[in-house]
Structures are given as structure tokens and as C-alpha cells.
Amino acid sequence: MKARVTVYPRREILDPQGKAIRDALTRVGFPGVDDVRAGKSFEISLGTEDLQAADRQLREMCEKLLANTVVEDYSLEILGGAGAQP
Amino acid sequence: MKARVTVYPRREILDPQGKAIRDALTRVGFPGVDDVRAGKSFEISLGTEDLQAADRQLREMCEKLLANTVVEDYSLEILGGAGAQP
Amino acid sequence: MKCGVVVFPGSNCDHDVYHVLKHVLEQEVTFLWHQDDSLQGCELIVLPGGFAYGDYLRAGALAALSPVMGAVKRHAEAGGLVLGICNGFQVLLEAGLLPGAMRRNENLRFQCLDVHLRTERADLPFTRRLKPGQVLRLPIAHAEGNYEDSPARLDALEANGQVVFRYCEPDGRITSESNPNGAARNIAGICNVAGNVLGLMPHPERCSEAVLGNTDGLALFASAVEVGSRHLQAAGAGR
Amino acid sequence: MTVLQKTAEPAVNAETARSIGLTEEEFERLKKILGRDPNWTELGITSALWSEHCSYKSSKVYLKEFPTAGPHVLQGPGENAGVVDVGHGWVAVFKMESHNHPSFIEPYQGSMTGVGGILRDVFTMGARPIACMDALRFGEIDAPRMRFLIDGVVRGIGGYGNCMGIPTVGGETGFHRCYDGNILVNAFALGIARHDRIFHARASGAGNPVLYVGSRTGRDGIHGATMASESFDKESEQKRPTVQVGDPFTEKVLLEACLEAMRTGAIVAIQDMGAAGLTSSTFEMAGRGGTGLHLDLDQVPLRQPGLTPYEMMLSESQERMVLVAKKGREEEVEKVFRRWGLEVADIGEITTTGRAVLTWHGEMAADVPIQPLTEEAPVYRRPVAEPTDLAARWRAPEVPQPDDPRQALEELLATPEFASKRWIWQQYDHTVRTNTVQGPGGDAAVLLLKGTPSGLAMTCDVNPVYCYFDPRRGGAQAVAEAVRNLACVGAEPVGLTDCLNFGNPERPEISWQFREAVRGISDACRALAVPVISGNVSFYNETEGQSIYPTPAVAMVGVIPNLSNLPNPWFQREGDRIVLLGEDRSEFGGAAYLRLLYDLEQGRPPEVDLDAELRLARLLRGLVARGLIHTAHDLSEGGFLISLAEACFGRRTLGARVEVPLAGADLFSETQGRALVACAPAALDRVLQAAEEAGVPAREIGETGGGELVVKSGGEVLSAPVDRLHEIWSTALPKALGL
Ligand SMILES: Nc1ncnc2c1ncn2[C@@H]1O[C@H](COP(=O)(O)OP(=O)(O)O)[C@@H](O)[C@H]1O
């Protein structure tokens, strides 16, 4: 089973990268952009086809490693069999 | 309108970060994980509500700034009004 | 005093710290391998700078899970001395031995330059040779030194006296211009509540010899070594 | 003999051979060597080995002219890197290499892998790398694409060295429109080793296993060596998948593991996989050792399944090494690599046949003789033609006088060319390893040689405009300037490495430039007693037929016997006396003053008097050794006034008042063989006397102190607050980059 984990800096925390990207986008001609948040995305092939087991494992991975919950939030997504990535 | 841009290293290109994370996950007790790809995720608030305009703008942003198309692929996703991020 | 320098794959200041402890301060030093979970009886443990496990994911994140960190945690809980420098500091944060987290430098670039630090605590095992308010000049070299935590936890950190060093002007004033990376409240180094675990971004080992033109960093190691030797003497006297 | 030709692969004929870089004659030559038609894999292997990048086929005849021997030289050109004795039982191992094309396509990965490659060259020799430098050339800074390239290159160089924990202690950065379509990224690395611990890439011992260590092989960078041997055009865009991705973490681990494995005594030969990957590494090792080779391609660790022998042999995946171990002792070696978390595969063995036999899936993937493809690769003496307009190029320029010298100085200090390069080197870790006594920003970087009183100094130099107008003088000038920069820190040169960046050598004028530049470097090396111990040639630096200026970058290393009297490039104390050494003339051929202020490039570059350079260098070294001077800074691009201003820009700025027989434009004349020194008043007589004894013209011109830079020549020429000049100079580069 394939899953996607997305990790973003917490809302209340300053996101210097997101801010830099927004400024850069404005500079190169996208004035309408009023907020950018920059996060990380992981595509993970799991050794299980069990949805519940997958969810448990992914949560544990996030807590242990993929996200630093002091400053980051994460979200999970199970990808369709083929893998949604182009 | 809010959109999410996901940027991954191209398939055929080395992804040292993904490899390091997979190795670490295996080490700390997730032996079933056989592949991890590490990419970037951007959540962008656009100044338009027009789907087509948004799509065009996002593509341009990716080509110009968000993705390095020499080594990366990107994909786009329009987020539901409320913003899908938890 | 017996000192241990932890070596993760990707550590690159391990030899530098070893050199200062061994050749400048003439202590017994050994390298500790990331996969061992014994500290071989070392009293001072140093987590050196570098890019442990490539710093992929987040600086220090992968290293925090290595076997040796279990032993370092036990050592710290028992009151043993632990010093994390730069990447070592990041590892301590990720391992939960110190509070807070690092983000990328505000300008999103690696920065290597000399900074000034104001000493906020001169009563710790690592700072007893310094005076309160003393200004040091130390080099930094990092891309992720932008210290952050929630306002409430930062307040608690201050209230507990856990802020040990702050970036400052040469005359000791705390200004935003003197902050090289955007760290909350100009924080450059912090300790745990007990004061036996210290993490800082600047590199004291890079300015501990006169031939390099600056010896401001030596006091940190010398303080720790002095504390350690007293322990030894006390233990010896007791026997 | 039948070798495998897969049906899915292109047919082998003169045309497909040309498509991967072999000429018709070369294709015929290969058929003659084999006595039959090659298969696709053999064709690919040959095309890589005979590419300009690997074979040096157009440059070899000239490179022979370099003086390569010297009392300190233990290994000259021909190995992965050169080796010189630096005393106290230590040797320095160094080399410089280009990564121009990859960096233009993808600046971050291109420059990263450039640094990675040169570091492997050094540690393959058994040396621990302790310093890097980077020589960069960019085009006009205001183009958005150029800013993107600059940013990417700087991040990439930093990204690799910083992670490896090897300080980048110096370099140079130039800007000129001739690089608009073809930037230059030259990376230098230096390592040290004990005298008796040097390793070679020379295979020996039939039956000894061939081991593969490091990253797995993927499809990246296939035919990179061939690409580096072609000019840019629209097609290059499509070759983008050939981009290689660097993984400095793996290289750091590889470095530690290799150095540790070398200590086992079980390694016979070792070679990194650089350009042309597995092909060049195994063939060159066997070629040098005169052995044969059997490779079992089924054993090559792959990143993704399904690679063909052709792809495996030509992949340029990074962070890989090949080594020959002593038979029966593989285990010892393998254990070390595994401990560091690296993969090891036994992929073949050394034979006595002189042939490379590659098997795959039980069939013969290739079977070729090695020496005819390596040591006996084609060599060309290409047609050479002096440019027909040389006389016009050499016509002395009309030199306008500046309306206001202070304004001219301020304008020059604000150009990217003269501006402080701090924005660049602040992104490089230059203090790790605790050897850096003097990092970037001075004339030469100075490193401790721990455990000894000595230091190592290094610098990199070249002036491409000089080289365009007179490549021979330009080549000599680069060497002379490097010697001067080393002398300013009291270092005696022990060797140099070069990176010769030129256009398409099939054009007679480019071959002429190359020949002349090599002659110029050789002239100067002989006169100044500096052997060339390693180097690299990068041809085909052209876009759409537009060639770069000839850019033979030179990196030189010297030894400082004792560090206790090290002067500084900046004024140290108030009241020090300033002495100008060397002879002043009015020379403006190719001068920055004309180029940057009047957009005029014209004239034969300044004369290089090698005897005078030698006398000056000896004098400077003597002054440093005797501890007579606090400051030494040479005069180079921009001339007297620029150097004087730079000397005021120390960590604490300090002014100066001088009176000189120079006025107007002559303040910016680029006459060679000059330097500024400053000393305590009490030492002045001894400094002047030493100069007289050395046969170097010297005059006291004033003293340091205050916050103003004041220059008089009869009347007052200019007066400016140093802090203002410093502000202009130190902020100009980020400003020009739009940051
Ligand atoms: N790309 C770079 N990387 C590191 N250091 C650099 C770079 N470019 C310039 N520098 C440093 O800036 C200083 C000035 O360079 P340069 O003007 O070329 O010196 P010089 O004229 O003495 O040869 C040198 O100390 C050099 O090491």
C-alpha cells in the first residue's frame, strides 16, 4: 500500500521558507498570492494492505520521525493502488 | 482559491533524502517500508477564484520557481474552499 | 577526566572536539560509535557538529534515533555532563533532551561567520569560568540555527534560567542585527533544568587555540573539565 | 568471438558512432583494433574513453611542455591528483577540475557533483581532504537566469563541502559577458597524508578481486563525459536527464570508510568513478597497471532494475569507487565499508590478458583490449592559427583620465568584479577542521599543518581578459600573481594545478590560444620554479558558436615554514609605515579601469617580468620570515588604488595617508610585480634595506591611521572616509544580485 504524509509548520509558527517563496512569487509577477506555506511531502510504500494497520504505522512514523510535533503538524493520505504521483 | 503543489525528484533521479529516511524507518522498526520518496509541498492562496486562471498561474509558478524541472516533477491540486490542511 | 565524543555517520567536527580535549586540555578522550549503547565510563559526552545522517529530513532527526542516544539520555538523567555543539545541539532537541526545535535560518542560507554571545548563566558546569554578562566571540557555521518554541514554553525557558547564551553586539547589547539566523529571543544556547546538558549553535572548539587567533571557546571545555576533575578528587578523597 | 548485441539497441555504424561522439576515423580505428565490428556497449565504452574529457586528445601534445618535476614532487600529472612533499613527513595531494557544463544546466547539482568529484580524486590517493577552493566565472549579473545560476552554484559548492566538513578557504569569482552562455565552475581540493601512505590507481595481481563500493548505479549522467566534450546548443537542453545528483552524506561516509579501509593494508589500487563512471575507473586502473580485467556485470549494484551493460558502463552516478583488493583479504575491506553502512560488491577480477572482458546474463557483453583504448587513445595536433587581428587587438588604448579619482574608486569598488565576495564565502564553512588561520578574503588562504610549526598556503588566479588579448602573457601572469599572493603570506610555492577552460579546439584560433597559454604557464613555472603536478582541461566552452575567453585558472600551493610572524592583507595598527614595492609604469592593456568604467577592452596586457617577480617574492618571504611586516598585499587587477583601499578593509577598518608619484589614471595602472607592505616605524629601515639588497624598488609612501584614505601626489588627489568606501564595497554584491 502506498501512502502520502504531508508535514507543515504549525499555523502559529513563522514559516520563513513560505514567506520567502511568497515574496519571490510576488516579485516575479504573481501579486495575487497572499499566503504560501512550505512543507514536506513523503510518499511511502508500506508492506501492508491493511488500512488500519497502515494508519497506525504511519502515525507512529510521524510521531517518531517524520514530523517534529513541537513545530510541525502532519496529515495522512492513502494513495490509490497505482500511486497518485504523476 | 487555495491550491497545493507537490514537487518530487524525478523518478529516474537519485533521491538521497528518501533513501536516508527509508533506512532510518527500517532501523527503528518499520521493516515493511520498501520505498520512500521525499518531496516538497506548498500550500498557496491565490488571488483568483477562476479555476482555469489558477491552473495556468500555478503551472507558471512551478516552472519559474517552485520546481526545478531539470530534476523535479510537480503536481497540482485545488483544495476545497476551507483548505484541506488540518 | 574521561571524555567521549560521539561519532554519527556524517559528524564532521568530531576530530576538532577530540583535538581540543586531548591536545589542548590534555584529557583522556575516546570516540563513541553511534551504534553502541555504552558510553564506556565517560563523564563528559560531547555531541559534535556536522551533518549526522546527512541531516536529511530535519537536522538531527535521524541521529536522535540512533542507539547511542539511549545511553546519552540515561547519562543525562543521572546528572552526567552532555554538551551538544551545532548539529549536536540539534540532535539534543530532536532527542527531547532539550526543549524547542530548530528551523532553517531566516535567510534560508548556510552562514559561516563570527558572532558575539552574551553569557546569561555563569554558574553552570560549562560556564563557571565565565562571568555573568561576559561577551564571547565564536564562529557559527549552520543552515538551521533558528531556534523556536511556543511563546509559553519560551517564557518558561527564560523563567527557569535555561537560556545560557544569546547573540549580541560586541558590547553585549541584544539587537536583531546581531541575530544571525532569526532565533527566538536571540537564543544561541540553552541548558536543561538541572544544568548538566548544554546545547549551543556556535563552535567553541574552533576558537580554543591561540594559533587560530581566538581562544574564547576554551572556557566552556575547561569549565566542564574542571568540574569533572573535582568530581574525581571528591570521589578519590571519599575512598 | 561473438559479443552480445541486443536488438533493442541502436545499430552500430559510422552514423550512430558519430551520434555518441566518435568521428569516422575513430570508428575505423576501433574496428581495426578489434578486428571486427564493435557492439553497442563496446562503442559506448570507446566513445567515453576517447572523449576529449577522458583522453585529452587535443591537449596532450601541449601539456607535455609543462615542467612537472621538482625537488618536492612525489607524483606529477597522470594520477588522480598530484603529490608534493610539504615537510615534517607530510605530503599535500591536490588537483582542480571543471564542472562547467553540468553547472550551466543545473547549477546546484552541477557544482555539488563538481566538488564531490574533486574530493574523491584526493581521497582516492589516501589523503584526508582538508581544504577546498572554487574558481567561478559568471556572465552579466543583471540577467535573471545568471542570478539563478550564481545562487545555485554557490549553494551547491557550500552544500557539498559544508556537509563533508571540509572548509572552502578561498577561490575567485569573476564576471564577464563572455560567460553569459557558459559559466565556469572549477573546484580545487587539497588533502594531506603521511609520506608513506599514498595510494595509486594502478591495478596489479592476477586473481585479485575488483570491488565496487558506495552508491548504487542508476541511469543518471549517462554520457556525461561526452557531453562535457561538446559545445552547447539547443540540443543540450534535451540532454537534461544526464544531470547527476550529489549525495554529500554518502561521500562523507565513503571518505571515512576508504581511509579506514586503506589502513588495513589489503587494498592494492583504488580509483573513484568520475566521468565515464565504471568504464574510465576500471579501464584506467588496468591501463596504468598493464593488466587485464574481467567484470561480471550481474554483480553491479543497481538503483533500479533493467539497466543494460551500456548503461551500467556509462552511468555517472555519484559517490562510487572501484578498488582492487588483495586476494583472500576481501573480508577485511568489506567489513570496514559495511560498518560505515556502505554497500560492497565483488564485481570481477584482475587478469593477465590485457583485455577487458565483460559478462552479463551468461553472455559476453564486451571484449576489448585495454591499452589501445586507454594509453594509446588517439592524439591530435589540431591546426593552429594566430588571430589575424592580433596587431589591432594590441594597439595601445587611449586612456581617459578620471574626472574625480575618488568617484572612479567608488565606482570600481561597487562593481561585482571588485566588490567583496563575502556574500559568497560566508555560505561556505571555512573554519571547520580547526586549521584555518586565514580564510577567504585575503591574498592567499593559510592553514595550519597541525603538529608542526608550518602552514600551507593556497590561492587561485587568472585574468581572462589578459588571456584573450595575449594568452601567453596571460598564462604567465596567472602563475606570477599566484606566486605573489603566496609570497604575501610568506609561502614558498611547492606546486600548482590548473584548470584550462577554453572553447572548441577544432577551431584553429582556440588551439592557438591553448598552445600559447600553456607556453605562458610553462615559461613562468620554469622561471619561478613551480612544478605543475596535476590539472584538467575543459574544451568546448561555447554556446551557439560564441566562445568564452581563454581561462586557464591556476591554483598554487605553498609552504610557510613558520606561522608565528604571519602578516595580514589588512592594515593592523595606527602609525605603521607603508612601503610600495616594485616599479610603477603606465600599463592599461586589458585593464579593469578601462573595461569597467569606459567599456573599453583594448591593448596588450601588462608585461610580466619573471625575474622581477622572483625577486619580489623572495623579498616578501624574507620580510615575513624575519617578522618585519604587519601587512602585505599585492597589487593586481585595478592597480595601486584598489589594493590600497582593500588594505583598509580589515575586521576593523583603518585609514591611511600616502603620497605617491602616481596621479589620475595611473592610480589604476596594472603594472605587475608590485605589492604594498606596512611595518612598525622602527622596522622601516630594515625593510627598505632588505628591498635594496633584493633588487626590488621600494619607497615609503605614508602611514596608516585615522578614518580617512588620503592620497596625495603633489597636491591632494583624493580623500574619502574609509567606512564609506567599505560600505560600498561590502554591500555591492548582494545589491547587484537584487537581494
Ligand atoms: N568563489 C569564492 N570562494 C571563496 N573565496 C572567494 C571566492 N571568490 C573570491 N574569494 C575570496 O575573495 C578574496 C579576493 O579574491 P581575489 O580578488 O581574486 O584576490 P586576489 O586578487 O588577491 O587574487 C580572496 O581571498 C578569495 O579567496
Ligand SMILES: [Mg+2]
Ligand atoms: Mg592578491
